[in-house]
Amino acid sequence: MTISAARFLPGLELSGILYEEAVRPILRDAFPGLSYAAARVGSGSEVLGFDSPRSVDHDWGPRLEIFLNAEAKVEHGAGIRRLLAERLPKQVRGWPTHFQESDDPLDPVGHMRKTDGPVNHRVDLHDVDGWLAARLGLASAEAELDVREWLALPQQRLAETTGGIVFHDGLGSLTGVRRRLAWYPEQVWRHLLACQWQRIAQEESFVGRCAEVGDDIGSAVVTARLVRSLMHLCHLLERRYAPYDKWLGSSFSRLATAESLGPTLRGALAATDYPARESHLCDAYEAVASLQNASGLIAPVDPGRRPYHARPFLVLRAERFAQALARTVTDPDLRELPLVGGVDQWTDNADLLSRPSAVHAAIHAIG
Template identity: 75%
Template sequence: MAISGSAFVPGIELSRIMYEEEVQPILRNAFPGLRYAAARVGSGSEVLGFDSPRSADHEWGPRLEIFLTAGDRVEHGDDISRVLAERLPKQVHGWPTHFQESDDPRDPVGHMQMTDGPVNHRVGLYDVDGWVSDRLGLASWKAELGARDWLAIPQQRLAEATGGVVFHDGPGNLSEMRRRMAWYPDQVWRYLLACQWQRVSQEEAFVGRCAEAGDDLGSAVVAARLVRSLMHLCLLLERQYAPYGKWLGSSFGRLPVAEALGPVLRGVLAATDYPAREARLCDAYEAVASLQNASDLVSPVDPGRRPYHARPYLVLHAERFAQALARTVTDPGLQGLPLVGNVDQWSDSADLLDQPHAIRAAFSALG
């Protein structure tokens, strides 16, 4: 925690202060001529801009990533880490630079704490290629990425790699990597949109069917899943990587469409009977369908609600949008794939999404 009642500072700003006032001078004096990049990227709520005073209770504070060449990291990495431990101040603007490791294996995080000795700092030392391999599971980000390479990377990891701030980039390769990974190639984007509409299509009739069967709880659960799918669709349409569940609503809330669509989605979740739930869902379907039409990716598709075949439920028949988008996918690496999407559309298991190389192996086996 902060000392002396220091006011909360957004983590990105605290990282900038530590780099400019402390780390940069230390590196310049102790390792003159060293070429490196300094950034706050990767894990951490501050990278996505969602940190708050609550974030300060674990692995938050004066943090920084330093990217060296692979050779310099091997040759100088230990020395740089040691010099920083010895020379960094005990605090930066009231926030300790020392992180006390937890002894609890169920809570293996570091907490800011004052110390009398060298600081156990959170200045990580990496090379870009190794960091990308560990975080994204890519053998090389410099080569042209195939469609399945993109599909195997969780959007949270892409958001972490392209979010945050680069404070300095002498070699330039960190910034180049971030530019390359900033958004999906057009064909991958179209495929993911088709898959997301297909997800909506798979469940939109179940809201009515569950209610008809007397299962109002099941109807509400399916409606909530559809709300989540529509939020993901909006992020895709606005070319924003979707974060994992904790920050999905916050990320959606930043979109231009959120001001009008947010109350509609909350109305779906607040509905206590099927007619109200269906009406609000159809309002949401039509709004997102109109957003899809405005993208000009395909010829406009009628965004109006309609009956589900001969059954008395109103739906969008979202497969119409999925099929229209799928017809524009011409990439050979995508044409043979079913509309199952990327790893985020397969699963939201945090344990799976934290295994980039296992995910890549699963995509290699996909027919």
């Protein structure tokens, strides 16, 4: 069977087959009694359930993460890698387990290829603490996070850490840390909600102001930014980590509010004049404000649209919701912080967000 003829399977399903039919028997026979965890977590569209046949050309395939304790990784890591290279099947459900490395700077990722020799596999070995340090900047799986450490965790990375599937956890630490990171502590959650409303408050009047001076492109750009901010806010309200922009719309479509709110947001994006943009945005503001009121986190705030001070622009005045939420934050460290929020509420630069040490340093500089 050629790669092109292989039937597409969701990557998580393919990883499960790789583990159950190949990796698990090899480890059982060669290392009886070895404590380990096996999972498909971390980077990759399949971890969040967004892979498709297009994914096949880019770091997709029979992949797995094996976690050992630090001592076992040092003692057995090289042997396990070598053993898997020798004994893994050449393909799983028609998909090669061998990844050919590329030296093409325009296409640097590994690609599945057939091989008659040892398999250059993507069964990656880690220890849990080292993996968490590299991806999130956490000291260990058992460490308690303070509020600033929570604010330094990008939602994309949190989604990748808590998503996917754990097929086996003989260590316990991987499952435990995924449970602890499943969602923000309530005080951090309230703070982030306040900050997200504040983001909307900063720009909601700009849609009309740009249009007033003849800047239709600027008005459209601000509208798109506000739609994006509302989508992030809906993720927060539904206690779902928002992925980065490639998958934000896909993730939003799975939220409970997407069916009713989606047409309004699409209407705002498709509008070609300011009155239509304003109308759709105000409909969206009122819908999300009503969701906030229904959450029970704050006493109800009037969700209706209103003029922006004395100017003829209809807005929500979203700072009312930001302030109402901020008043419910009792954690002293959070109360001292300005309403700028978590790291991905003030930057979406992927290169920065992938550097935990820089992100933690930036968060600790805010005050």
